[in-house]
Amino acid sequence: MLTKENVEKVAQLARLKLTEAELAAIQNQLSAVLENFEQIAQVDTKDVSPLVTPTEITQTLRADVAEVFSSERLLETAPEKSGNLFKVPPVV
């Protein structure tokens, strides 16, 4: 069972501001989910290395050459900009 402190710590790590109601719901729901998922502890995985990508093909590399992408196009998506820069509000 996750404690309220566990959930608050995870929310802080995940950079998510959650309401008290959200924290409480997540605490209950994730506790139930994790309790169910703990069954994987039954599987013997001694000396098994984790599979991180399913086909394990050799990754191909390409030359490390920068390709220019229009900074104007990229700035079109900015919530706020100033000249050629992304603008963020001051933090106090």
Added chain:
Amino acid sequence: MELNTSSITSIAEAVKTKKISAVEVTSHFLARIDQHDKKINSFVSLNARALEEAASIDKRIAAGESVGALAGVPVAVKDLLCTEGLRTTACSKILENFVPPYSATVVEKLRAAGAVVLGKTSLDEFAMGSSNETSIFGSVKNTWNLYYVPVVSSGGSAEALAARLAPAAIGTDTGGSIRQPASFCGVYGIKPTYGRVSRYGIIAFASSLDQAGPMAHSTEDCAVLLEAMSGKDRLDATSASIEVPSWSKSLRKDLKGLRIGLPKEYFSEALDPDVARVTQEAIAALKAVGAEPVEISLPLVKYAVSIYYLIATSEASSNLARYDGVRFGYRSNFDENPAADLGEFYARNRGEAFGAEVKRRIMLGTYALSSGYYDAYYQKAGQVRRLLRDEFLQAFEKCDVILSPVTTSPAFKLGERISNPLEMYLNDIFTTSTNLAGLPGMSVPVGFSKLGLPIGVQLMAKHFDEQRIFDVSKALETAFKAGEKVPNGI
């Protein structure tokens, strides 16, 4: 030409031979969207340049230029694939006004083959959900019964097809999001082998599981679309340098000697009686054309949902870290209430703009990756994942294709499972293992429930052996023609 029931190949052929123009084809489907989509809600944005793009195909044909296999074929694209100049939202408030400066490789490839993007279809926010109820644009309705879910995140694409609002659609599949809605909506949909299709420009959910794939009204249509989408992409290091066969031209006429693996763990008493009946009918039909059923065992599949959700949410928590409100996407109002520090700036942007299911998954993934829990959750899941994949590879020594149900039951009612995440997650039991193992998997329409809701079966094969899947799909299509039935009122 009866466009609603025409195959992709026949549409492209008619356009190329000028029996009909690409503009006429696109206009027909835009008119259908206008007429029917208010009640179904499958599209979230239409491509304002669709007719212009169609006209340029006509112009190229008139000039005698060669056009691709999808000449003038309108395609509905899931709103998780970036489309340059056309809003791409992932159905999330955090990307509500995002207009990408580039297109996904898949979209570029479809266009290069002559396809016309009609618009963007609805999904569960960031493709996270098993019922298509978490989109900010509202839930998508099941064309077969408006009170039932189209299920799972590519629901908009599946519904657009079922309602004949497009002859072809593109979905993505992280744990079943092409196959489940295909099954619930009576259409064909394939998740190709991991690495077959480039992931570049597809908004990432879980990078080691995500694949895009086609959804359509026949085996051949799916094959033709996948041929156009596949191939190595220098912009996706995990895309495979492997030849793309002409699946559509190599379909077998019979299945003599083909071994169909039936995993005994998939046929439990818990299976819905309608699903069990339809699956048995599919097996009988394949036997009749020469296939040999073989019982196989995949005991680790019972852990698939657990390891899937641990891995998928861990990867998602990392992938979704990019949405911080600095360079694009939603930003909260800090004018009157400034943030105390940079952390609060991020946390408020994210807390206000992500929906409940997305937050829940980010939290689960962050927990599974956090110090002290990493070994027991993320790493352990990866270890079991390897054992599960090896179990599948061993099973394929005894059979050529594995057949199973797609879900434990037909479509469920809107709102029925949204409040209980665990129950919703367990619905993914039959589809998630395919993604974990990186195998190709397809949903093929076979029959209907007593209430008249469509039911498909799932076919799986070895890595890069999509041909075997298409062969079996074609045999089921010939036997049942279940994809031809059109919902009432359409």
